[in-house]
Amino acid sequence: MAVSISRRRSKPYRKQEAKQSYFHFSAIYNFLSRISVALFLLILIYLWCSFSTIITGNIVHVCFSSSRKLHSLYCLSAGTHPSFEIPTSTNNHSFLAPRIFEGSNATEPVKFSVGSNLVTSNNGRYDEEVANAVKVVEEHLQVHRSWRSNRTNAESCSGEGIYVYDLPSKFNKDLVGQCSKMIPWQDFCSYLSNDGFGKAIIANNKFGKGWYQTHQYSLELIFHSRILKHPCRVYNENEAKIFYVPFYGGLDVLRWHFKNVSNDVKDGLSLELVNWLQRQRPWKRNEGKDHVLVLGKISWDFRRTNNSESPWGTSLLELEKMQNPIKILIERQPWHANDIGVPHPTYFHPSSDNDIISWQLKIIRSNRKSFVSFAGAARSDAEDSIRRILIDQCSSNGRCKFLNCSSAKCNEAESIIDVFVESEFCLQPPGDSPTRKSVFDSLISGCIPVLFDPFTAYYQYPWHLPEDHDKYSVFIDKKEVKEKNLNVVERLSNVSSRERENMRRYIVYELLPGLVYADHNALLYKFQDAFAITINNLLLRGTRLAT
Structure with missing residues (x-):
């Protein structure tokens, strides 16, 4: 049995939950009436102490099981699920976090989304500030890219x-x-x-x-x-x-x-x-x-x-x-x-150039039986999640394969890689945080990742992924999926076979070697x-x- 819940809760909702919990515990108490009150209270105290760090604050975070494996265990990172609130003032480390809203009277963070040249906020007054905040992110990435070295493995270490x-x-x-x-x-x-x-x-x-x-x-x-x-x-x-x-x-x-x-x-x-x-x-x-x-x-x-x-x-x-x-x-x-x-x-740690070349040849020749695939689980408890929509679309379309990760299927490398190696596109919506290990599993399998949030990859990996993200991925704004009921499989059908082939060859031959961590020796x-x-x-x- 495995349960994994990660939720933001309001105070009234928590009070309601507490009330419901009271009735549950009352029923248990009646059932166990022959057990002494003292012993029962000791059990309650033990349970509360064991899990009080899991159910705290505005986040309910439960994860327990007798057999659960932790290969893609979202519950271990869910507690700090970021809302991407743009800082509206400097903090104590202003030399590293420049003032983004210079002259702004804002006292509350601004929630925003970015995608396909679209920058919006929850308040029109701050659209310019939001755009400036995104500009700061991109400037940081440009600095990081300026450190890209032309050094090869064979060069000496003189002075370095x-x-x-x-x-x-x-x-x-x-x-x-x-x-x-x-x-x-x-x-x-x-x-x-x-x-x-x-x-x-x-x-x-x-x-x-x-x-x-x-x-x-x-x-x-x-x-x-x-x-x-x-x-x-x-x-x-x-x-x-x-x-x-x-x-x-x-x-x-x-x-x-x-x-x-x-x-x-x-x-x-x-x-x-x-x-x-x-x-x-x-x-x-x-x-x-x-x-x-x-x-x-x-x-x-x-x-x-x-x-x-x-x-x-x-x-x-x-x-x-x-x-x-x-x-x-x-x-x-x-x-x-x-x-x-x-x-x-990822799961792949080659020991030699030949290991990489053999894998490249295998996946470039792979029979991509599925047009689209999605390996994941629903996040119906997260307000901004589009996973349930994607699961519904995928499950009702014969061209899409859904691997349900609420079961144990996603705990083993073979299950994930098997699906990705046989898929043209791999859907990669955010989970408990924007990034996903699954993005890299799909890339090393030659499956073109479909991203719904630029923070999943575009604003993350300046040394290992190119600035031109159209070379290796397809971007679909999650707002379109959620608000306009866009059908993702139909949208991907607009990508020609030639475009798919060009992207896959770039992924396999240009990106893949630089995305894996080779063997220690x-x-x-x-x-x-x-x-x-x-x-x-x-x-x-x-x-x-x-x-």
């Missing part, structure tokens, strides 16, 4: 060193050691094995070499393992251009998600990290500007503020001392210049994987910073 801090084990290894009790109903250790790759897919594997049951939150372990073996790694801090901080902040967040602890406890390790870094000479020399953290969850999980109604996550990235370093994340906060998005880990000569692209660009930035 990477120093890896030897952090106390409580910041990384000890967190991995808590894997068996990290999630109350699931042993998480299998997902953290093989330095973050998870278990290898060997039996009956029809995909080829290099496939694993990789969890979407494994980025920290993957980067750490790879960077320890990087040819540009130096052991003398004076030879370094960038300083890598191997803090497993995502695992730190994850271990508190379902425990009844205070915010001080949740923030404890983050504060210890800052104190430790401030004592290091390289940090003092440049105030952390040449330091890099890789965090394996979405940015919102590290941005809990003091005035937040939800206790979800930590405040790591809201700390003043954490504003200067570069943060590598699977989902960036669009208005923070030093947040940089990189691809979610991989020898790639023809291609740069997602890790190599990230490190090379960071080294270029570090070199420029030092000059």
Whole structure:
């Protein structure tokens, strides 16, 4: 049995729920009348303490099961579901979050949507400010793109060193050691094995070499393992251009998600990290500007503020001392210049150029039996979700294949990749946050992603996806789907077979190698994987910073 609920609730609604809960518990009490009142109250207290961090504030967040696997577990990231409210004033870190609404008298955030040259807000007075806010996001991305390096894997590391801090084990290894009790109903250790790759897919594997049951939150372990073996790694801090901080902040967040602890406890390790870094000479020399953290969850999980109604996550990235370093994340906060998005880990980790070439040939020749597919579950509880509409459209159309992820079908790599390899288009609506691991699963399968929100990819991955998003994706504004009852399958029918073929060839031959994280001991000569692209660009930035 598996239940996963992530909802925003008003206070009256919560009162109604509380009233309903009272009647439920009364019935249970009558049924268990032979049990002593004291024992019954002890049971209630235990249940409340166990789940009070899950049902809190304006968010009801329940996730429990005896057998649920966490391969695409939305409930682990739902608590900080962002509403994309544009900041209407500077915060304490104004040097990184420029004033967007200069001269505005606004005191409330402005909700907005962007798509197909359309910028709208919930108040016409702020349309110009909204457009300016989007402009700021795009300017940040242009800065990030300016760090794109032409470096190849074979080039020397002369003058470009990477120093890896030897952090106390409580910041990384000890967190991995808590894997068996990290999630109350699931042993998480299998997902953290093989330095973050998870278990290898060997039996009956029809995909080829290099496939694993990789969890979407494994980025920290993957980067750490790879960077320890990087040819540009130096052991003398004076030879370094960038300083890598191997803090497993995502695992730190994850271990508190379902425990009844205070915010001080949740923030404890983050504060210890800052104190430790401030004592290091390289940090003092440049105030952390040449330091890099890789965090394996979405940015919102590290941005809990003091005035937040939800206790979800930590405040790591809201700390003043954490504003200067570069943060590598699977989902960036669009208005923070030093947040940089990189691809979610997929299931494919090639060991050689030949592994990549073999997979490219396989998927370019694949028989695309389904015109459209959607792998996901409904979000009927989310006001802005279009998933139920897409599911209804897909289920009623013979050209669309729906893989229902409310069951266990989406827990295994084979189920997802099988569908995507045989599909022309893959629908990718936002889930609990704008980005989706599924976008990258579809891309490495040669399936053209159909996006409904520009924040799902266009404002996220400047180093790994091109600025011209028409080369690899189709955009359909979610407002059209929701308000105009647009039929997505019919709209996609307007894309010619030649256009589809051109997009697929670009995805397979130009993008795919740079979207996968190669094996920890991989020898790639023809291609740069997602890790190599990230490190090379960071080294270029570090070199420029030092000059």
